[in-house]
Amino acid sequence: MIRLENIHLYTGEAAFENGCVVVDGDRILYAGEWDGCPAGRYDSIDGRGGIVMPGLYNAHCHAAMTLERGVGSDLHLMDWLNQVFPIEANLKERDVYDGTKLAILEMIRRGVVSFADMYYFMDEVARAVEETGIRANLCRGCSDLQGVDSISALKDAWDGKANGRIRISMGLHAEYTSTMDVAQYAAQKAREWGLSAHIHLAETRSETMGCMERHGCTPAEYFRRVGMFDVPTICAHCVYMTDEDMGILASHGASAIHNPTSNLKLASGIAKVTHLMEKGVNVALGTDGPSSNNVLDLMAEMKLASILQKGALEDPTVLNAHDALKMATLNGAKAMGFADCGVLAPGKKADLILVNDETLAICPDIPAELVYCAQGLDVTLTMVDGRILYRDGEFMTLDPKETVARAMEAYRSLMRA
């Protein structure tokens, strides 16, 4: 059993100045006041006065796009895609494995314990997840019937594997990249195979207007009609949503994933996060892919989500530190379907991080310090499923030099192709 000592603690529900966390196998045994910690024989970890909190759940990503990072910056979406697509057309299985491992390295370093990924060659992504110890909900971004059928094998091979760290979802890229037949088929197969789903929803104004023209309804209403929301669904972006759309997500238990950096960088718009929450939607946070961000730092998304909503609504009291922390942790775990994750309490999965800043000091308010002061690179320990994956510069399941070198080689060979 591992005991984290000499720590401040934010459990997701309460903060403790003098806290303690005990981990037994893959579960939390105790998380609370130091004085109440049960006696026992422990491997002690000195937190050096840092803050322990639940790990970060990155609920929308295209991890292997590390290989396209920085391609086509400062361009309109279509100009950017015209630079990205030729590269992606040449992607091989091994490239996706190498690009995903680079993304996982980057995420573990910054306290991300789980990610929801939509990309190609998802067997390779699952292999990278299994080997590196991170948690993930994986899907292909399908756009045709064949793609939907291929999820069956992916599910059989990986769903629930690695001590439950891997979940497979039905992925449908978006309304505008497939026909209604395909969307209906994907929804039907998701129900049949007992899978949740992952889609892009109402990311841009043109997508939303286009859906109105094509189908006479909003993207959210479209996905309700095809039956996608009959299963729990990760809806990435949700920038252009009516009150009715929000009601559809809330009543079906679908999750809205806010990607503030990507939405600003691609000039998509600012999602009405506070409004979505008021309507009862589970709102979580995502980095989107590294080529529209360009770094997989959910701590940065958490701060940006909070201050951007304050600025957009001209009200500094909205999306306070507690709300922001919940979006980045419990709500993300819920969106990905990891029921035992996202909060530090007895019996829950031991997905946690230690935040330990050297040069910052003085913040009388632990949630405010985590949201407004702490930065992804302040993370000094990342634990997933009770296993330490990163501590003080050392990666337990990845060789950083080799990971970077292999991804660079994949990138160079893509550029030559």
Added chain:
Amino acid sequence: MIRLENIHLYTGEAAFENGCVVVDGDRILYAGEWDGCPAGRYDSIDGRGGIVMPGLYNAHCHAAMTLERGVGSDLHLMDWLNQVFPIEANLKERDVYDGTKLAILEMIRRGVVSFADMYYFMDEVARAVEETGIRANLCRGCSDLQGVDSISALKDAWDGKANGRIRISMGLHAEYTSTMDVAQYAAQKAREWGLSAHIHLAETRSETMGCMERHGCTPAEYFRRVGMFDVPTICAHCVYMTDEDMGILASHGASAIHNPTSNLKLASGIAKVTHLMEKGVNVALGTDGPSSNNVLDLMAEMKLASILQKGALEDPTVLNAHDALKMATLNGAKAMGFADCGVLAPGKKADLILVNDETLAICPDIPAELVYCAQGLDVTLTMVDGRILYRDGEFMTLDPKETVARAMEAYRSLMRA
């Protein structure tokens, strides 16, 4: 002479895949292609493949507010001030010295080479600047005649000192915190003493509307009338500006300082940065004080400035990586009146940083990598005036433990008072 080798280089004007910088005393001797580097005897620094760029110029700060970091988060401006003011009322000289040193520690760690500060007990701030080796433009946030008079002694003691690293400005807090007599007197004394100025300008809608009621004109027109813009002026915030206001700043050579995090967090609004630039205003970047941010990370401000403007204008091509880098470097140096700073070229001051990320990789575009991928904590070397102040975890002019401990003690004693 120091030679930085094995580096990518962004000089502020051009990027080099295989670059080299030679520093002779406090100046750059060479910055360019490795192949063109002059022969000589050097102390070599291995940049390990990182990027060297001009250091970051934080053009609006209240550094010692580290002591109020996290006080009153998620509150309206007046509620927040009501928590901050009682603490500030008890501030003693030594507190400001200790709080400023904590801020400098934090800034040097994140690549800030110079800051423009407005606070109290500025002799203490100057002492901290002199001792730590950073560069600064310092002023008191005056609101009465006595305060204005006190700048004379500050100027005599510090202006141009420490090899020119310290400049003193006339500070006037804002239109709404002083009378027109005081503003006119401050402007007159700034001219008489040959000082530049530093003010808050059009930060909030209520301030701007209030000025219209009080004086029948915008804050920018008010400061033009009292003669403040007869000297080069640092204008912090500039959120609510008409085209005419922008014209006033441009024609007088005043600088607008964009503080995107603070403006969002306090829900002040979003400055029209691109518009200000188009009108010919020198626009630089600031962190504002650490209690409305809450971290002094200009690299984060640079990224946020760029993506926020794209999002606000719904155009991903605006405020591109080059523009953002210029705001954070050359424009900041200009705003602070450091004429030989902000670009890496022969004869310029050697204010530079090395950015070296371990877990990021692949970005074919150096400016895009610096703006969209790099983070403040990726800085591994900070040099000011030819002197290395930080390298690979080591601070040459500050003891981090002692600095944090003294600031914590100052905070605790303020809370007891």
